[in-house]
Amino acid sequence: MTEVLDIRTLADLLPISDAPDWLRAACRGDTNPEAWFPFPTQDYGYALSVCANCPIMLQCGEFGRATGQSGVWGGRNLDRGRVQ
Incomplete structure (x- = not known):
């Protein structure tokens, strides 16, 4: 059986995005x-x-880890996708 991953693009989480998930983000418009x-x-x-x-x-945290982000993603401090 093949596992399907739900990898989101950065645009899915950007303020200019109209993605439904982003509209629910607590940090949106901060x-x-x-x-x-x-x-x-x-x-x-x-x-x-x-x-x-x-x-x-x-x-958000899954996205940050999967795409190698740095900063706070999903309530975790990441450095190039790794939890610090």
Whole structure:
């Protein structure tokens, strides 16, 4: 049996996207977008607290890991797709 992966494109999660999942994202329209991509010495607390109540947190985290993203994705601090 072949497993089908649900890999999303970055456009699925961007604010310009009209993807249904993005419309439900807790961070959508946030006035502090830099919080998701802080320098290593900055605090991730704000982004993590917003992610904690997000209905697409799991999908977002899967996307970040699968595509090698850095920053806060799905309530996790990632560095090139690896959880820190």
